[in-house]
Amino acid sequence: MPIYEYACGACGHELEELQKMSDAPLKTCPSCGKDELQKLISAAGFRLKGSGWYETDFKTKKAEPPKKSSDTPCATGACSACVAD
Numbered sequence: 913m914p915i916y917e918y919a920c921g922a923c924g925h926e927l928e929e930l931q932k933m934s935d936a937p938l939k940t941c942p943s944c945g946k947d948e949l950q951k952l953i954s955a956a957g958f959r960l961k962g963s964g965w966y967e968t969d970f971k972t973k974k975a976e977p978p979k980k981s982s983d984t985p986c987a988t989g990a991c992s993a994c995v996a997d
């Protein structure tokens with residue numbers, strides 16, 4: 913059963929309501945009593961989808977950099993650490 917989010921256009925009150933698809937949308941704000949409730953796009957489903965995509969994307973992009981066979985501290989061998997001895 914999907915969760916619908918509503919926001920009141922009169923007082924800004926927000927609420928979530930478990931409803932069947934066939935249920936009539938809520939209209940009356942429980943906070944101020946006016947028929948100003950508006951259905952919002954569910955953020956819960958969107959968030960789950962978004963984080964899942966991000967995790968997958970992050971893992972595929974995080975590739976190990978190739979290890980250098982050189983035992984010098986820097987790439988060139990010419991820095992002060994390499995030539996100290």
Ligand SMILES: [Zn+2]
Binds near residue numbers: 920925945
């Ligand atoms: Zn209200």
